[in-house]
Amino acid sequence: MSRTKERRFTASTLLAAAGLAVVALAMPAGSQEPIKVKISRLGFPSLTTMMVDVVKDQGFDRKHGIDLQPQSFGVISAYYAALATGELDMAPAGPHVLQKMRLEGVPIRAALTYARLNALAVITADASVKSIADLKGKSIAADMGSSEYQIMAIYGRTQGVVFGKDVTVVQAGPPLARSQLQAQRVDAAMTWEPSATLTLRDNPQYRTIFSGDTAWKAIAKADGWQLVLAVREEFLKKSPDAIPRLLRMFQDGQRFIKSNTDEADRIVVNTVKLPPGVFKEAVTSGRLVYDVLPAWEGERAVIWDMFKVAVDSGYLPKLPDEAAIYKP
Numbered sequence: 001m002s003r004t005k006e007r008r009f010t011a012s013t014l015l016a017a018a019g020l021a022v023v024a025l026a027m028p029a030g031s032q033e034p035i036k037v038k039i040s041r042l043g044f045p046s047l048t049t050m051m052v053d054v055v056k057d058q059g060f061d062r063k064h065g066i067d068l069q070p071q072s073f074g075v076i077s078a079y080y081a082a083l084a085t086g087e088l089d090m091a092p093a094g095p096h097v098l099q100k101m102r103l104e105g106v107p108i109r110a111a112l113t114y115a116r117l118n119a120l121a122v123i124t125a126d127a128s129v130k131s132i133a134d135l136k137g138k139s140i141a142a143d144m145g146s147s148e149y150q151i152m153a154i155y156g157r158t159q160g161v162v163f164g165k166d167v168t169v170v171q172a173g174p175p176l177a178r179s180q181l182q183a184q185r186v187d188a189a190m191t192w193e194p195s196a197t198l199t200l201r202d203n204p205q206y207r208t209i210f211s212g213d214t215a216w217k218a219i220a221k222a223d224g225w226q227l228v229l230a231v232r233e234e235f236l237k238k239s240p241d242a243i244p245r246l247l248r249m250f251q252d253g254q255r256f257i258k259s260n261t262d263e264a265d266r267i268v269v270n271t272v273k274l275p276p277g278v279f280k281e282a283v284t285s286g287r288l289v290y291d292v293l294p295a296w297e298g299e300r301a302v303i304w305d306m307f308k309v310a311v312d313s314g315y316l317p318k319l320p321d322e323a324a325i326y327k328p
Contacts, residue, residue, distance in 0.1 A: 034067040040091035048092040053271040060252040064245040093230040094147015102320040107233040109326040114227040116289040119193035120212030125205040139168040141177035142190035155215040193288040250292040296327040
């Protein structure tokens with residue numbers, strides 16, 4: 001090859017390479033390889049699960065550069081065990097579950113809020129039971145491994161009721177709790193959405209004597225959180241860009257649920273076999289409220305106050321370290 005041709009070839013090659021570089025820089029962030037995220041979900045209709053299913057169905061994860069990879073579990077104990085062992089990157093978790101796990105050395109942090117306490121309910125048909133205090137000497141079906149149980153237990157202590165001592169607790173997740181109440185094997189059932197809506201449909205005599213949002217306001221004089229997004233520390237270090245993407249992804253999900261409730265209802269009918277209309281009723285009634293916000297901004301004080309109440313009530317031994325709430 002002559003020197004003239006060689007110079008022409010080199011120049012054209014450099015121009016082509018420069019052109020490719022310009023195109024690459026102009027490509028949107030969404031075209032990059034998405035961040036893989038292993039997130040926990042429950043295999044039955046649950047507050048933790050339905051938002052994840054809507055996000056996946058609508059492709060909101062890919063829109064924001066996330067490849068959400070839901071991992072399903074049949075029981076809550078296995079759900080949290082997978083988070084503790086590192087099988088998962090993150091899971092929606094109760095603030096007090098996160099607090100307890102953090103105290104036990106599990107490297108997780110609250111990164112985002114997830115769902116308000118409105119979804120939690122205690123339901124009974126017993127006319128003599130009008131409040132949690134009236135359950136003394138009676139029985140309740142409840143999942144003792146759930147974050148919801150911890151909220152109820154903390155509130156109970158403020159009312160002079162210790163569950164497991166003053167009230168017989170029958171271990172049961174929401175579907176089984178519903179069955180136990182129907183069969184009159186227990187006097188009350190602790191449940192949460194969408195099972196709360198299903199349970200209330202079973203019997204016109206059923207009444208809600210306890211709701212999570214009202215109870216927490218009575219304890220802390222403020223709104224609280226039923227679920228926050230607990231994220232493994234190694235994931236936060238490896239993929240710091242994931243949290244703002246996840247925030248936008250879930251906020252797209254919550255807007256879709258509010259503005260396209262019928263379509264969201266159709267999605268969860270297919271994914272968790274929920275009867276048509278149940279999800280819509282739970283959302284429109286105000287009992288099911290997803291509200292995804294940064295945990296490190298205004299909600300940090302709210303989450304920390306929830307930690308403090310658990311200690312002040314004697315439910316948990318001490319506060320976690322300040323790193324329990326993530327900050328970019």
